[in-house]
Amino acid sequence: MMATLPRPRDAAAREVKVDVDIAHSFGALCVHDGLQFAVRENEFLCLCGPSGCGKTTLLDILAGLLKPTRGRVLVHGEPVDPKRHNISFVFQEPSTLPWLTVRNNVAVGLRIKKRPEAEVRRVVDDILGVVNLRGYEDYYPHQISGGMKQRVAIARAFATDADVILMDEPFVSLDQPTRERMQAEVLSIWERKKGTIIFVTHNLEEAVFLGDRTIVLSAKPARILADVPITLPRPRNTLSPEFMRLRTQFASLLNSALPSRSGR
Amino acid sequence: MSGHAPVLSSVRAEPQEPAPPAAVAPSGPRARSRWWTVLWNCVSLAVALVVWQIGAAEYHSPYLPGPAAIYEAFIDLARHGDVLGNSLWSHIWASVYRLLVGFGLGVVFGVPLGLLMGLYNSVYRNVRAVIEPFRFIPPIAWIPLAIILFTGLTRYAFLIFLGAFFPVFTATLIGVARVEPIHRKVALVYGATKAYVLARIVVPTVLPDILGGMRVGLGTAWMTIVAAELTGGTPIGLGRMMVNYSELLRIPEVVVSMVLIGLIGFVLNEILLLLEKYLFRWRWQVTL
Numbered sequence: 001m002m003a004t005l006p007r008p009r010d011a012a013a014r015e016v017k018v019d020v021d022i023a024h025s026f027g028a029l030c031v032h033d034g035l036q037f038a039v040r041e042n043e044f045l046c047l048c049g050p051s052g053c054g055k056t057t058l059l060d061i062l063a064g065l066l067k068p069t070r071g072r073v074l075v076h077g078e079p080v081d082p083k084r085h086n087i088s089f090v091f092q093e094p095s096t097l098p099w100l101t102v103r104n105n106v107a108v109g110l111r112i113k114k115r116p117e118a119e120v121r122r123v124v125d126d127i128l129g130v131v132n133l134r135g136y137e138d139y140y141p142h143q144i145s146g147g148m149k150q151r152v153a154i155a156r157a158f159a160t161d162a163d164v165i166l167m168d169e170p171f172v173s174l175d176q177p178t179r180e181r182m183q184a185e186v187l188s189i190w191e192r193k194k195g196t197i198i199f200v201t202h203n204l205e206e207a208v209f210l211g212d213r214t215i216v217l218s219a220k221p222a223r224i225l226a227d228v229p230i231t232l233p234r235p236r237n238t239l240s241p242e243f244m245r246l247r248t249q250f251a252s253l254l255n256s257a258l259p260s261r262s263g264r
Numbered sequence: 265m266s267g268h269a270p271v272l273s274s275v276r277a278e279p280q281e282p283a284p285p286a287a288v289a290p291s292g293p294r295a296r297s298r299w300w301t302v303l304w305n306c307v308s309l310a311v312a313l314v315v316w317q318i319g320a321a322e323y324h325s326p327y328l329p330g331p332a333a334i335y336e337a338f339i340d341l342a343r344h345g346d347v348l349g350n351s352l353w354s355h356i357w358a359s360v361y362r363l364l365v366g367f368g369l370g371v372v373f374g375v376p377l378g379l380l381m382g383l384y385n386s387v388y389r390n391v392r393a394v395i396e397p398f399r400f401i402p403p404i405a406w407i408p409l410a411i412i413l414f415t416g417l418t419r420y421a422f423l424i425f426l427g428a429f430f431p432v433f434t435a436t437l438i439g440v441a442r443v444e445p446i447h448r449k450v451a452l453v454y455g456a457t458k459a460y461v462l463a464r465i466v467v468p469t470v471l472p473d474i475l476g477g478m479r480v481g482l483g484t485a486w487m488t489i490v491a492a493e494l495t496g497g498t499p500i501g502l503g504r505m506m507v508n509y510s511e512l513l514r515i516p517e518v519v520v521s522m523v524l525i526g527l528i529g530f531v532l533n534e535i536l537l538l539l540e541k542y543l544f545r546w547r548w549q550v551t552l
């Protein structure tokens with residue numbers, strides 16, 4: 001299925017940022033059976049699949065940390081390489097470094113990229129305002145709440161002007177109200193700072209709420225079941241009929257694909 | 265919030281984080297309880313000394329000196345030196361100097377080897393049979409060999425090194441295994457080099473374990489030095505002074521040596537604890 005461009009206002013201008021064509025297995029265990037998709041500049045792509053469909057492995061491959069058994073990941077037409085490209089990663093589990101203050105945690109990516117210290121300071125100050133953590137610059141992670149830690153991780157991801165920001169179920173460990181607030185917050189940061197996002201989740205509602213486009217994956221070995229643009233206007237109402245219809249459509253797709261598990 | 269960042273002022277109304285508490289350093293009830301702890305320690309120490317003094321006065325024996333007699337012996341030693349004309353400070357300094365050299369060597373070898381073998385675990389797994397048996401030879405059991413092979417500072421430094429090395433090495437080795445894969449990954453995603461991961465991810469994670477190992481190693485090293493000095497070969501050192509006076513049956517001076525050994529060990533340990541507290545603020549500091 002071709003990716004249709006969801007938001008007409010920048011449709012023409014946007015070029016392909018990340019081009020994926022991979023297959024991966026661990027020994028005899030086939031994890032990904034020919035995944036092929038492209039992500040456009042400033043696109044918010046949600047990858048959605050059942051638990052254990054190899055989403056985390058896929059993200060490691062996209063980040064260039066793991067080599068796929070077959071195929072390639074291209075960023076700007078070049079094979080992905082963390083040393084050359086700006087990749088950001090928001091992890092599922094808490095990933096703030098406990099020995100660094102909030103400010104220095106957010107600055108980690110910029111410092112590894114050897115940006116000048118004045119720029120680091122400016123960017124970090126700016127992004128800390130965006131994620132609403134002003135006043136907490138000198139706190140250590142264990143002094144702040146789980147939601148705040150995850151915001152530190154998000155701030156760190158947006159600080160480097162990444163080519164692509166990978167998010168691995170970043171809100172899964174948060175309680176429901178915090179989760180909803182964080183979703184809204186990520187959207188507002190993305191709308192202001194821009195950025196190409198690949199957001200992995202097993203939560204269909206989250207996918208429909210956030211994405212410009214959603215790719216639904218099957219269980220292992222993962223295949224693409226559907227690649228659907230989501231054109232609902234933002235901010236989206238999770239209770240609107242269109243929202244419900246999309247969500248139900250994805251759910252039935254996932255359900256229908258489940259028996260394929262036994263076919264391995 | 266909008267006042268801070270004019271460019272990004274179109275923020276929705278949303279629940280704000282509570283204003284950050286002003287003070288981070290412990291104060292108030294915590295600080296007060298710390299003073300109580302100090303006070304109670306002084307009280308219990310005073311009670312112990314009084315009981316000791318009363319008991320000694322009751323027996324009135326030269327073999328059971330009380331704190332007052334020991335204090336007198338200490339003042340005398342501090343003023344006039346020992347029977348051989350060595351000052352008390354030269355005894356103390358000799359022991360502490362040996363400790364610092366041997367202990368320093370233990371850290372200098374223990375930390376890098378622990379890091380190396382922790383990072384390249386296959387190296388450790390393949391040389392375990394060489395390293396591990398040495399761990400179970402008590403440093404004191406090396407004394408006869410050290411007496412034959414070495415003299416002077418070398419002998420003591422060697423024995424103290426043996427006492428300090430293994431606690432530091434083992435703590436570092438185990439600490440490296442505790443580095444969270446996710447922390448490594450955070451750095452690698454941004455294209456960090458191996459050197460960066462070592463210096464900025466591994467070392468900060470392992471440092472608390474290294475300090476813990478150093479405190480254990482310090483204890484072992486200090487016990488080893490005194491035992492080594494007891495065996496002779498040098499006219500100077502706290503252990504030596506103790507033996508000299510025990511041969512003269514002068515108990516108060518023997519006890520002075522013992523108390524000094526205990527106090528110096530205590531002070532060195534407290535210094536390391538303070539260092540730990542300072543270095544690992546990120547563990548200790550608590551929001552009130």
